[in-house]
Amino acid sequence: MIKLNVNSTVLEIDADPETPLLWVLRDHLGMTGTKFGCGKAMCGACTVHLDGVPVRSCLVPLNAVEGKAVTTIEGLSADRSHVLQKAWIELDVPQCGYCQSGQLMSAAALLNANPDPSDADIDAAMAGNICRCGTYSRIRAAVHRAAELLKASGAHA
Amino acid sequence: MHSPSPAAINRRDFLASVGVGGAGLVLALSLPARGGAAGVRKAAGELNAWLRIGADNSITVLVDRSEMGQGVYTALPMLLAEELEVGIAAIRIISAPVGDAYVNQGNGGQITGTSNSVADAWLKLRTAGAQARLMLTSAAAQVWGIVPDQCHAENGSIQSAHGKSLSYGELAAAAAKLPVPQNVKLKERADFKLIGQSLPRLDTPSKVDGSAEFGIDVKLPGMLHAALAQCATLGGSAQSFDASTAQAMPGVRKVLSCASGIMVIADHYWQAIKARDELKISWDHGANAKLDNAGIRAALHKSLLAGKSLSARKDGDPVQALKGAHKNVSAVYELPMLAHAPMEPMNCTADVRGDRCDLYVGTQAQQLAQSAAAAALGLAPEKVRVFTTLIGGAFGRRLDTDFIPAAALASQAVGRPVKLLWTREDDMMHDFYRPPALIGLSGAFDAQMKLTAWDFHTTSPSITARFDPTSKDPFDSVLEAAANYFYVVPNVAVRYTRQEVGVDFGYLRSVSNAINCFAVECFMDELAAAADVKPYDFRHGLLASKPRHRRVLEEAGRRAGLGEAAPGHFKGLALMEAYGTVLAEVAEISIDAGAVKVHKITCVVDCGQMVNPKIIESQVEGGIVFGLSSTLWGDITISKGQVQQTNFNTYRVLRANEMPIIEVHLLSSDEPPGGIGEPSVALVAPAVCNAICAATGRRLRALPIGTQQLTRT
DSSP, X not given: OEEEEETTEEEEEOSOTTSBHHHIIIIISOOTTSXXXXXXXXXXXXXXXXXXXXXXXXXXXXXXXXXXXXXXXXXXXXXXXSHHHHHHHHTTOOSSOTTHHHHHHHHHHXXXXXXXXXXXXXXXXXXXXXXXXXXXXXXXXXXXHHHHHHHHHTOOO | OOOOOTTSOOHHHHOEEOOBTBOSSOEEOOOOOOOTTTTOXXXXXXXXXXXXXXXXXXXXXXXXXXXXXXXXXXXHHHHHHHHHTOOSTTOEEEEOOSOGGGOBTTTTBSBOOTTOHHHHHHHHHHHHHHHHHHHHHHHHHHHHTSOGGGEEEETTEEEETTSOEEEHHHHHHHHHTSOOOOSOOOOOGGGOSSTTOOOOOTTTGGGSSSOOOBGGGOOOTTOEEEEEEOOSBXXXXXXXXXXXXXXXXXXXXXXXXXXXXXXXXXXXXXXXXXXXXXXXEEEEOGGGTTOOHHHHHHHHHHHHHHOOOEEEEEESOHHHHHHTOSEEEEEEEEEOBBOOOOSSOOXXXXXXXXXXEEEEEOOSBHHHHHHHHHHHHTOOGGGEEEEEOBOSOOTTGGGOOTTHHHHHHHHHHHTSOEXXXXXXXXXXXXXXXXXXXXEEEEEXXXXXXXXXXXXXXXXXXXXXXXXXXXOSOXXXXXXXXXXXOOSOOSEEEEEEEEOOOSSOBOOOTTHHHHHHHHXXXXXXXXXHHHTTOOHHHHHHHTOTTOHHHHHHHHHHHHHTTTTOXXXXXXXXXXEEEETTEEEEEEEEEEEETTEEEEEEEEEEEXXXXXXXXXXXXXXXXXXHHHHHHHHHTOOBOEETTEESOOSXXXXXOOOGGGOOEEEEEEOOOOSOOOOOSSHHHHTHHHHHHHHHHHHHSOOOOBSOOTTOOOOOO
16 A cells, blocks of 8 residues: 555555556546656656646656655646636637646646746746647746736735 | 458448548448437437437537537537527537437538538538527417517527516427427528627636546446557557466456457556566568558659549640640659647547447547447447547547447456557557658749649549548549649649558548648749749739639738748748638748748638637647648658657657747638638648748758758758
8 A cells, every 4th residue: 555645635545556646646546637648758748746846647656656745637726716727718728628737737837936937938847748739829828827817816826 | 451450340331432522531421320319219308419408497519529629519509509599608518429410411421520510510500509499489489378479589598578488498398399490590690699709618617627528538337447459560460479477467357359459458557558568479560561661652653653643623735735835844742641649549438238338439430430349349330329528639530440449349358348548659650640642743834924734643542442442533532632723724634643552541630731732832832933923923813713812812911921021031821722711821930050940820711700719710720730740840650561650759749839929810701611620730831841942942842841951052
């Protein structure tokens, strides 16, 4: 049994300690918001936060996660109230939507570190997340919009 | 050939092709007739095949096209809601089952493709909405004992002239029993409340919190997971295998041989993958064991020179016009194979119980999915139910059903639901790729340097013939765009020579348009140069009788500032008509250390009447990103019968930090709705390559641009 802290809930997982976090989340915990895209940390669809840092969960083994806090798309907010989710909805960012969990988690880590990012900051932070539908312009606009919402609320992402 | 599992498809049964003149993807299905929604009895409050209204006033729309990002789960309900007199925010969407009512008339089957979902639904769903509204009105009138003319529909309820009101939910059960009114009158355009509005997409909220359910996310009680080992050589198969190690690994339930390879079924997917790696398989590499790109190119070159061709279009006497010309210009263009590479790898969940099978699958072709599973299991098609999930990208890949039979067989073998999931490598190495093409073009000028002849000759494997080997017109999907050449030239020839290369190819977003438009629009620039006329003026001069095209061209010239550019920047133009849409793109580029940098792409679109402009704009933007990826890097190469690209490191696609500015201008138009999911893809390559030629004098006649050195010649 390995103890796991996912979205502030402590869980015990009975799985091969080498199992990538992605498959623990999806198959063992039924949390399918985190997506499988490439299995080689090249597309970003499986991005989650580990102690607040964005990681590609397809290459993080379960035994490397013990004692750390995992945040997934399901934990970004309980009710789509995160500024990024609001901005994503306002701008209708997703098309097929498959990569968007990963996009949002990368963007959330960016806003945590840098609440008012420039275009270049956004491009650098988001370059690891592929979108085949080509929503990049709207993603960039939505990150800026979320930064505005954040500023207006006076809160921290 | 590429994994034709015995399960796959009794082609004769359901596929016949239709030639040029139809749409790019025209698959006529002849499946056994079965009325309504797969023979399901009409439920209370089911007003027609697309609409259910609950006693609780809930409104459910059954959408019969697959949602793969293009917005049909919003645009199609908008059409119905417009006439039903309801807003769309509270509408619940479910995917339609297999059913005759759901056939796409433009495609001859229940198929999402050819960018025609809105065109097909334009009258159909508005009529369905209007019929339902009239039935609800009649039901209310009966309750009140008045004539329907004294009632009107408003925002989900019927109102009487005397101030009485009944909600749709209160009327639905009675209304559903009334006869369906015929010859209903639809609203005039000026009266539209929803159509033409950029309403929020109905699927967006579920796509920002991880709750949207794609095929890969399906969970069923007792479900197991399967991984499939396929021969890396296209068309190869397993000769024998030793599963003793794999079989003994944790969680492994069964190892199973099927037509497409060897499957491992386990409690969890990671267990299945780990065990798959331990299979010892002896492969028969088959007929493609020595196939490589050089061989494919050589076959196409030989075929192009052989000169024998089928005629797809002939205006005037192009042979004579080319012979007697004052000046001739010729060139050969070459297009690579491409992968679809949608973000969600192929997957299918099957639940086989006795003589019934339920499929949960992201498919663009529900009837084909049904038939593929039925054939694999030896069941009648109507024993297979298809539940279409949200699709994490398709781009034509999910018109094929090669990943479905294995899932069905796996479930049958273990007596439990099974989800079969391909890895990215499986997906990249076992695609139905965009066919390669070689295109020879010739143009002829008279003494006044007026263009008098145009000859387009392409050689390529056929996509259509894979589905219907007996097709007499096996060329629709590789030269339809060329056959639709719209510049006014007196002598035009569009010809095809079919050259198979041993690999099965598929429909890729923008299909023939992306293949043809690169050659056509680049060669138009070559002809302009030969005539010493600016590319814009050259095209404009050939469009005197084509006001719609001329308007798009003029708007593009104006919006993109053609004829002016910042120092070191150059612009290139391309114009196209496809899917009933006319559009132009202008690329602005610079050359830095021999490599192209694309700064901006301006796109002007006349796609006819628009349902939801915001979705249209995002489709055009996305298509440009898709087209730019393949223009710059898209290249599937084969060595010893194996695809060399395996993942996103070797099949490069555009990333956020590589984006140009994209500007989309949608023109107001009275034309019927045209397609928008695909066309913008096709113009990127010619626009960028025309700009490169303006910058360097170098004419690129092969894609991708890749690492070709772009120095001034």
